Amino acid sequence: MRLQTVKHLLEPVLEPLIRKVVKEEVELALGKHLTGKKWICEKETLALESRNLQLKFLTNLSLPVFTSARIEGDDSQAIRIGLIEPSTGQIVTSGPGSSAKVEIVVIEGDFDSDSHWTVEEFSNNIVREREGKKHLLNGEVFVVLNDGIGVMSEISFTDNSSWTRSRKFRLGARMVDQFDFVKVKEATTESFIVRDHRGELYRKHHPPSLFDEVWRLEKIGKDGAFHKRLDRENIKTVKDFLIQFYLNPPNLRHILGPGMSAKMWEVTVEHAQTCVLNGSVHVYCPLASQKKSGVVFNTVAQVLGMLKEFQYIPTETLTEAEKVQARGMVIAALSHPDEVIMYPDEASLMGELLQNNMVSASNSSAMATSGARNVMVASQNVDGFDYPGATMAGLDIFDLQTLQDSGPVRCSPQAPAAGQYTIEATPQALSDDYHLRYLTNSPNPQCCQSLVLEESQADLQSMLDGFMSQQPLHSDVAVEKAQRRWTKLFSVLKWLSVRKLVALRKTHPQVNSET
Structure with missing residues (x-):
């Protein structure tokens, strides 16, 4: 119990x-x-999600952007988008995301693209179209990656950016497809202005062309005050602007007037100087310089250098006075375009200058012999004279009128008791014109006859042979020696002419009375 x-x-x-x-x-x-x-499960999940990738625009946009115009990259290339490994910067060509679909959206221009934004922040900054308007982007807004790279095709803006809070847009790209354990960050471009397509008619060209109208330059508006001022001075193209700038910049600055600030002037000039030139060079040698000096300039009248005695001196080594002189020569060249020689490039000019210098040096060293032979050949063609083998009797190349036109010959007294005269037979006398002037005015030409006849034909032949036997010298003294040989040759020829005239008067006394 x-x-x-x-x-x-x-x-x-x-x-x-x-x-x-x-x-x-x-x-x-x-x-x-x-x-x-x-x-353990959370640790494994975190390990799988630790792969963070990023979308990136691989091409810079071509600016400016206009509505209804295709959005393009630099050099009219299509814009590319890539899936990037942030730690290495390499394209992810395989695995999750390398063949995903990407959406192109419009982002506010003041979105802080440098910060580590969240998905919500990115989405909150997407710009939607205005009420009653079409979608802000028109065309293929979805891009499919292929081996980690996608290409934007035909896509354009339907509205400008002036109505947004920042007055600018950015393009954004975000993943449409989602993948387990992989996080992909969105991409954005730099901010830019989208203008109405009607503004494309007034678009500035970068770089400008030489033959663009001058208002295509920055800070010069079409039909604006600056444009009208330039047009009144016949500065209508970018080339005209550059020519005026290189020849007389103060005058160009004065034409634009005080309304153009120093900063605006700098921007306009820098834009004009980005113009791509054709590389041709122009040479102008004033006639007064006998082609020994000149100026070298490009197609917009910018001085590249000067020529002095066939030597090229670049503008960097010119003095200020020489630069002023060179600009003056360019101004003269523009007034005499038919006297300007154009070369396709600077190398062509340098090659011709080098050739001219070589020819000039060769001609200087060979001037005496080659010149003498040319004279002899010409004489042979006219009078049958040939050398070697020619005799003094064959030198019938001077007519009587030529000798008479030379003027009187001076005669100096030699023997006072004899009362006769004789010609100074020194080398200087042979090279002067005095002996010819004496012949036509002498009261007693017989003295000249006797003296001339005393000179043997063999001696004169020997003198000519000595001249013709000398060879050209390729040295610095070649010119000086050539001049001496030419002086000797002319003296011989003059002496022979005197002899011929004396002999002629001896056989024809009436010649004495005529002279």
């Missing part, structure tokens, strides 16, 4: 207590087990 009494008293109390204790212990043990499993 006692056992039954204890059983009835303990069962309602002990059983719930025991169950509670067992339950708590089991739950505690199970909780510890599950916590360990969850930590």
Whole structure:
């Protein structure tokens, strides 16, 4: 009875207590087990999601951008988008995301693209079209990556950016497809202005062309004050502007007037100087310089250098006075275009100058002999004279009128007692004109006859042979020696002419009375 009494008293109390204790212990043990499993799973998940990739625009936009015009990259290239590994900058060509679909969107121009934005921040800065307008982007706004690279095709803006808070847009790119354990950051371009397509008619060219109208330059508006001022001075193209700038910059600055600030002037000139030239060079040698000096300039009248005695002196080494002189010569060249020689490039000019210098040096060294031979050949063609083998009697190349036109010959007294005269037979006398002048005025030409006849034909032949036997010298003294040989040759020829005339008067006395 006692056992039954204890059983009835303990069962309602002990059983719930025991169950509670067992339950708590089991739950505690199970909780510890599950916590360990969850930590392992989370660790594995974080390892898979640790690969962060990024979209990037691989091509810079060609600016400015106009509505309804295709959005292009530099040099009219299509804009490319790539999937990048940020740590290396390499294109991801395989794996998740390398063949995904990407959406092109419009982002506010003042979006801070340098910050580490979130997906929500990026989405909040997407610009939507104005009410009642078409979608802001027209064309293929979705791009499919191929080996990690996508190419934008025909896409354009339908509205300008003037109505937005920043007055500018950015292009953005974001992933459409999502991948487990891979996070891809969005891409943005630099901010830019989108203008209405009607403004394309007034678009500035970068770089400008030589034959662009002058208002294509920065800070010069079409039909604006600067444009009208330039037009009144007949400065209509970019080439005209550059010519005026290189020849007389103060005058060009004065034409534009005080309304153009120093900063605007600098911007306009820098833009004009980006113009691509054709590389041709022009040479102008004034006639007064006998082609020995001149100026070298390009197609926009910019002085490149000067020519002095066939030597090219670049503008960097010219003095200020020489630069002023060179600009003056260029101005003269523009007034005499028919006297300007054009070369396709500077190398062609340098090659011709080098050739001219070589020819000039060769001609100087060979002038005496080659000149003498040319004279002899010409004489042979006219009078049958030839050398060698010619005799003094064959030198019939001077007519009487030529000798008479030379003027009187001076005669000096030699022997006072004899009362006769004789010609000074010194080398100087042979090279002067005095002996010819004496012949026509002498009161006693017989003295000249006797003296001339005393000169043997062999001596004169020897003198001519000596001249013709000398060879050209290729040295610095070649010119001086050549001049001396020419002087000697002319003296011989004059002397022979005197002899011929004396002989002629001896056989024909009437010639004496005529002279």
